[in-house]
Amino acid sequence: MAAPKKGRRSPGAHGHPGRALAVILVALAALVGGMFLSGNTKPRLGIDLAGGTEITLTAKSTPGQQNAVNPTNMDTAKNIIQQRVNGVGVSEATAQVQGSNNIIVDIPKGTNTEQAVKLVGTTAQLYFRPVLTEAAGTPASAPSPSSSPSPSSSPSASSGAKAHSGSSAKPSASPSPSSTTQGRAVTGALKSSASSSPSPSPSPSAGSSGLDLSIPANLQSQFNALDCSNAAQRANAGEGARPGDKTIGCSQDGKTKYVLGAAAVAGKDVSKAQAVYDTQTGAGWIVTLNFDGTGSKQFTDVTGELAKQQSPNNQFAIVLDNQVVSSPEVSSAITGGSAQISGNFTQQSAEDLANVLSYGALPLTFNTSDVTTVTPQLGGQQLQGGLVAGAVGLVIVVLYLLAYYRGLSFVAVVSLMVSAALTYSIMSVLGPAIGFALDLPAVSGAIVAIGITADSFIVYFERIRDELRHGRSLAPAVARAWPRARRTVLVSDFVSFLAAAVLFFFSVGKVQGFAFTLGLTTLLDVVVVFLFTKPLMTILAQRKFYASGHPWSGLDPKSLGVQAPLRRVRRSARPEVKEA
Template identity: 30%
Template structure:
């Protein structure tokens, strides 16, 4: 009985030891499993980031292909007319923001009525409007239509106090006579017009055109009343546009129905221009053009070709440099530059689609500048990665801490560039403003490339870099790091006590 009891106790003790050992083993296995699960989660996150980035790049390629059609070209590349209009109020004061917004909208409507394809109208500063019309060749003709105030007035001739103008109105068909400000009072203006049309003047033997206007009901009653008063004496009504008498027909009878014909010996083009002005309404300010520029398409395309050649030559030099000095790691930098270029072009195409961007020669210079900056930031990250290895850290550790510190330094440089770009975009006008916008977009694409490609790609490649240091160009760095871990001086260095 005693033997059985002892055997039972012995078996019980062994079971307890086995359970304790088994529990400890299970606990260790669980800890290892947690660690195993934790590492793949990080790797999976990096892989998912790269997959999403690849999908975004595919969308970008689809968005900017074909390149010449998807990215709007500025006038200095495509050719056309660029005009800067300066606004002022009649009393010489600076227009308000609302008045400038109204003027910009009216000018935009006039440009659209001209049938100009992809024309842009932008408010510049506090009192300027930039108008760009691709393909146009005559700046003066464009300004005559889009820059006129367009204030139409109907004035009784017997209420005009300008003696010089009245003397010149001796001819029945006299037109284009300037009236002195304050010498007349209109009984009706262009705000009463509901529709306009162009037609050949009925009694003109020269083939001249007229602009027929339709008045609203209240204005039609006013016009009928005035013509009824003037008909017995064959009085005349002066049709005045921006202070200039366009025509002054005699009234034979009361004119009802609100139909009025504006004549003045207009050609078909002049009549259509007047119709455009009347349809868009009168400007709340007076516009004068302070700068105009006409660029031929041949000159612009030659400049674009030279810019593309410069970019290609620069890219070739960078590729050679990367292969010579960084070997396999140079492929990573080349890949980051490729991703950067796809994102950059896709973003420019997206903004062009919504009419918010056009590529100019200064913008092309900004593209070259930001591409060089992107290459510089990639090299900065690689150098910090290699420096961490030389300090004794493993490749995997260097891919974490080195990339982190390298990106932090690149962020400082990009922040300075971004502040400069924002300042140019906010303060400058014209092509300089476009340079600032292009520079700003390039910095944004570089930031996306750093966080979504450079960092995850280098961390995923850490194992391969450690196995094949010669191919990746870090063999010497790893040897120096090994000496640093063992307290040995670096190659060519001196040991210290």
């Protein structure tokens, strides 16, 4: 077999460096193009760099829960609030307990402040309560108190939330309050009873069906005087009532008021809540609820009891923070541990409701004490100082590479530029995608990554030099040095990434930003070294400037201490002496 010609290499000797370079350059072009097309040409900044909103919440004691404001409940509330805000895409929001009864929530700029205040301050105390009676939201002439509501004194059956597909219900001729506009529960068993319910009859007395439907005289008086059209009265209706107490409440639109029985199912028994768009029934945006084992049994039991009653006692009210979200009627027991809340929801309102229900109810009631706009002046000064320090460190690294590696420093500097471009474009894209915000700790993580990336180049260069010292030419040295350098780079980057992952999952707040950036840049270091540095070095090894060991290439055999191999001297054989 003929030997290959000098200067040519076999196709598989060094792989296909051009393909690897094409892959990373195409990926970089796609990221930069996506960044400009989406209009997100800059990373999203955190509250310490761009400013934002600081919300102060003050916990208050409620009747019967004077000792509820304790460190355990405050810490629980802090975690729930942070999960809620992060649940709408704000990844850099922080919540901290200050003193004994305050929680400070910092939200970066770019978030809907009004929505954020609503989310963090919503107690989300959710209860399912049977409806004892209902009436128009404005006060009427007070009827004489009675032990139980009579059908004639309650609104007609059409006043409940019962607009379901396929229902034959028709409004009665008598005036009645309109159904709640914020939402209504929807399941197969929640149907209108205007045309299918039996003829009116007195409500069952306490104990006949397992439900106590009596109304105390003092509660009836409060109900008669309640004006749900007044925002202050609507907000304070039922305040201080415990889950086991009967209470009064208003619909969220203030058009209907209720007397409600003791809570039958608590919101803590909701295992999952999700906002979905209902295309089958045309109900629009709805919130689906799934109960745990306890809540499923309680929900089945109470809906079974309510189904035996007449209107309005066959309704149950979904009460969120003392306001009735909906009051659907029940025609049969609802089994399966799931239900739906639907109505005039927008996508945002459905997601907000699902968000507060998914992460649980706050164990305390909070007042919004202060909402302050935070300026980025202090963070900007710190960022300027950090960038100056990072620039000085980068210049020192480049000068060291130039002085020690000379021509090889070109490979390192270009690789650092590619890594910086990838990091910047990815951070710009991740801002709107996952809510990532660049804050001071995240900038610190990116600066630390410069040293990690430079270390990978140095490992590879030193392996190549070692091979040259053993007397090999540059092209074989580049090929033989790569497997050994690759193992070292992977082990080093794996340790850095593992540290970043542990720090991310076991820390909170801004420390997570540092860990996320460190982990991201560590992964990019592997990508750049494999798909850019190594292929570029393979191509340059075939150029005369590097292959000939030019003094400024950084691969000069003389400066590396390479000695020419010793030549063996062939001695001529002694003439054989023949004997006579």
